Amino acid sequence: MRSLLSKPLQTNVFPSRRSWPSRPLASRGTTPRTTWYLDTITATRSGGLTAAGGTATTLTQTPEISSAIAGEPSSTFPWTAHWYPVAIVDDLDPRQPHATHLLGISLALWRDKEGAWHAVEDKCPHRLAPLSEGRIEADGTLHCAYHGWQFNGLGSCTHIPQLRSDPKAMKTACASRRSCVRAFPVQVVHGLLWVLLDSSQSAHEQFAKDPALPKTALKELLGGPEAEGYIQSTQWYARDVPMRREADGHCSLS
Numbered sequence: 001m002r003s004l005l006s007k008p009l010q011t012n013v014f015p016s017r018r019s020w021p022s023r024p025l026a027s028r029g030t031t032p033r034t035t036w037y038l039d040t041i042t043a044t045r046s047g048g049l050t051a052a053g054g055t056a057t058t059l060t061q062t063p064e065i066s067s068a069i070a071g072e073p074s075s076t077f078p079w080t081a082h083w084y085p086v087a088i089v090d091d092l093d094p095r096q097p098h099a100t101h102l103l104g105i106s107l108a109l110w111r112d113k114e115g116a117w118h119a120v121e122d123k124c125p126h127r128l129a130p131l132s133e134g135r136i137e138a139d140g141t142l143h144c145a146y147h148g149w150q151f152n153g154l155g156s157c158t159h160i161p162q163l164r165s166d167p168k169a170m171k172t173a174c175a176s177r178r179s180c181v182r183a184f185p186v187q188v189v190h191g192l193l194w195v196l197l198d199s200s201q202s203a204h205e206q207f208a209k210d211p212a213l214p215k216t217a218l219k220e221l222l223g224g225p226e227a228e229g230y231i232q233s234t235q236w237y238a239r240d241v242p243m244r245r246e247a248d249g250h251c252s253l254s
Contacts (some may be wrong), residue, residue, distance in 0.1 A: 079103060082216035085192040086119070088236045092193070097142060099132035103197055107184070108132040112140030118153035119195045121182040125149075125157075131181065154204065155183030189217050191236055 001121050013181050036161040086100050087109060096169065097110040099122055106122035108131040122132050129146035132225040137143050141150040157179035164172040173179055182199040196203060213222065220230045 005238070026109045031160075080197045083187070083194040083216070085190075085214075086195050087193045089117075089188055089191055089193050089241055092117075093138065095138060097132045097134060102195055105197065106130070106132075107195065108142065109186075109193065110136050110214060112153060114136070114140065116153065116166065117185060117186050117193055118142075119193075120151060120153075120155050121185045121199075123181065125179055149179070151181055155181045155199070157181075187211065187213075189213060190221060190232060192205050204248050 065118050072207055086102055092098055094111040097108050098168040100109060107119050108122040109119050111117050120131060122130050124131055124146060125151050127146055129144055131142055131144055132147040134143045137150060141152050143150050147156055148161040152158050157174045160170055160173055163173055184195040184199050185204055187194050222234045
């Protein structure tokens, strides 16, 4: 099977190894460096050629990534302008919220009743309790376990139980920016949950208007002209490796 992409990054695609557990990102309090894998890749060309597994290519290098790898100042890389895979969708239980981290920000992930995934900062604006330790209500909102505040996928507060007897106060409190939690655009590509770490209103509006795919997505597996008959026949699995940052700025295994 030919290389899917001509410019591979450090992460590789390997055949399945059942000794490596399949699970989402590590829980709160760790700094994992997650490597994404495909169990198998099956490539079916129009001529009937089929091959499987073992290709050492993954995500596409963008000019910004190339600059970062070359050691240029981090200020030149627009970190919040890019999509990042944060979890394998098949590993996420849709009945409960999940915690993860991205670029130092704690996130709570959950799926609403319409089947759409959401990502908000894992911090309730009321008492900073982790929203990932709450629950998903029947209406699809995220319920904080501490005082019961509820939030929708845009981070807006929709219900404050302490004010249920005063509808006017409830409406005023929920409309306040102080009751909102930061929310980030989310999409599912290649069976992975991707997050754009930009919580601005313009980012949400732009994504709703033009839901652009991640630059690092495998174009051969998106079904467009570049696909040439390639299909993704299996899902991903992840291996978490704890990392620590040294004084010189480099990362090493813990």
